[in-house]
Amino acid sequence: MNQGLLDSYTCYNGVEIPKLGLGVFLMKDESELIDAIKSAVEFGYRHFDTAKIYENEEYVARGLKESGLSREEVFLTSKVWNYDQGYEETKRAFQESLDKLETDYLDLYLIHWPAEKFIDTWRAMIELYEAGKIKVIGVSNFQIHHLEELKNAGLVQPMVNQIETHPEFPQNELHDYMKENGIIHEAWGPLGQGKSDLLNHSILAKIGQKYFKTPAQVVLRWHLERGEVIIPKSIHRNRIKENSELFDFSLTQEDMNEIALLNTETRYGGDPDNQERLRATSIKPTK
């Protein structure tokens, strides 16, 4: 058992969040996803990150059931999608996610994007948290001004903000703001989503050679050195294992300085300030 997989950060309410989890975005094939979860559990993963919009919550539930873990052993995250935002809508969407995930509580529930009604969504989430149905409440893709808006509304601040982060887009200003405000930085797309040449960069190969680690492991360790939660996604058993072997080495300040040179401020995912995109994804499709 890789004990590092039990390492955690403590949220400001005292709840622990495992540093490493498995992301399951784009994993829509049932047997592939179930196999990935079973491999991950075998290697020691106990943290899984899904979302309503990934349309795979049922498969996650099946994978976890087949892995034989008890509910208490698992840290489970889901997210409220843009067209479900608003006070009543969020409560309804939360219950739907619980039903699909075959559970009566979530460890972490996030507002997926700062869509128009995010303040009302947040009020619903605070109530669900106070009722004990969510252990940790947070947001995703929130910029500093969105976090300030919650603060100015006099509402409790999120415990976690899950944002696109990788060496080409380290989000240093937001990272520092979250650190100052006690908000845990959770990195999505921690490997650059496979959309960039990041992992082929010679700096990463050179640093990896010193520690007998791959570029992906160097990048994931870089996140851990920065105090971030990481949820790399892979459907491949060997990569799921590789992505967990991060706790037997550390990077020096010199390594970190070299990796900092990869920052090109390149966002590969959506822009949280793109109002047109937020509006378009807030309309519920008619099926």
Ligand SMILES: NC(=O)c1ccc[n+]([C@@H]2O[C@H](COP(=O)([O-])OP(=O)(O)OC[C@H]3O[C@@H](n4cnc5c(N)ncnc54)[C@H](OP(=O)(O)O)[C@@H]3O)[C@@H](O)[C@H]2O)c1
């Ligand atoms: N909150 C949000 O808005 C948001 C947005 C996007 C993602 N997320 C969450 O964050 C998780 C991770 O982000 P992501 O899936 O977008 O991107 P990612 O984890 O950065 O990258 C996944 C890609 O990297 C490949 N990969 C994985 N391990 C590798 C390794 N060791 N070596 C080389 N390639 C490797 C995967 O390929 P294979 O699968 O073929 O191995 C896949 O193409 C998601 O699964 C999801 O749970 C959240």
